[in-house]
Amino acid sequence: MVTTRIERVATHLQHCGEPYSLRFLTMEESWELLEKKVFQGESCPPDLLEAGLQVAKHCKGLPLVIVLIAGIITKMERQASMWMEIASDLSSYVLGEQSMKVIQSSYDRLEDHLKPCLFYMTLYPEDWMIQVSDLMMLWMAEEFVLHVDKENMEEASRIFLNDLLSRSLVMVSLRDYEVREFCLKKLTEEKFMQLTVPYNPYQHSYSMESRLGVYIHDDLVKQLDHYEYQLDK
Secondary structure (H helix, E strand, O other): OOOOOOHHHHHHOHHHOOOOOOOOOOHHHHHHHHHHHHHOOOOOOHHHHHHHHHHHHOOOOOHHHHHHHHHHHOOOOOOHHHHHHHHHOHHHHHOOOHHHHHHHHHHHOOOHHHHHHHHHHHHOOOOOOOOHHHHHHHHHHOOOOOOOOHHHHHHHHHHHHHHHHHOOOOEOOEOOHHHHHHHHHHHHHOOOOEEEOOOOOOOOOOOOOOOEEEOOOHHHHHHHHHOOOOOOO
16 A cells, blocks of 8 residues: 555556545544544543543544544543643644654655745635635746746646645645644745734844735734724814
8 A cells, every 4th residue: 555645646556546535534533533542442531521522623633643642642641631731732742743754755845946835825824715816826926937928827826736736735625734834934944934923022023034924913903994093183
């Protein structure tokens, strides 16, 4: 059996059998797997149920992550407070080791012209639903799509996006939290872009990155919408 994040690899192996695309587990399936691994077939005690569900939720439907976290939990005391700590800080267990290595491998094999396209998507806030047409227009405006006629730029942008999709670095209708965290780290290392939040007293001075992404929180937008500006007479 061959597993891969790259769709083209699976296509080339079709003579061995039809490729099977793994889906994410549902919340119910995630909890069922976590409960089975932690309690070895027994039922979860009622006092741990809520904390256990939170842990399962933060595993993002990924079986490998659930198995890894189950291995951590089984070595801990069965206390709801400790499980909630795992749930709230799950990314430090997952991103720090296994998942980052897989994403790094995909990133290392990514063509140079696709890397800025991937980084640019971190301009959008986490969990933001990105419109494909808007994204492709921004790629073209940033001149990420070069050496093609203007008439073919949109088609080239779509090919770029499909390449990212085929490598499992982007998902249709869903944001990949782990890939986003990886890109945030990489874009800082490679001085591609700096992200900031308005009125943040802890913001360092702006550096020499070529792009600046400014996040405006919903609360601030609402304040601006309802604020009545008055001019001194």
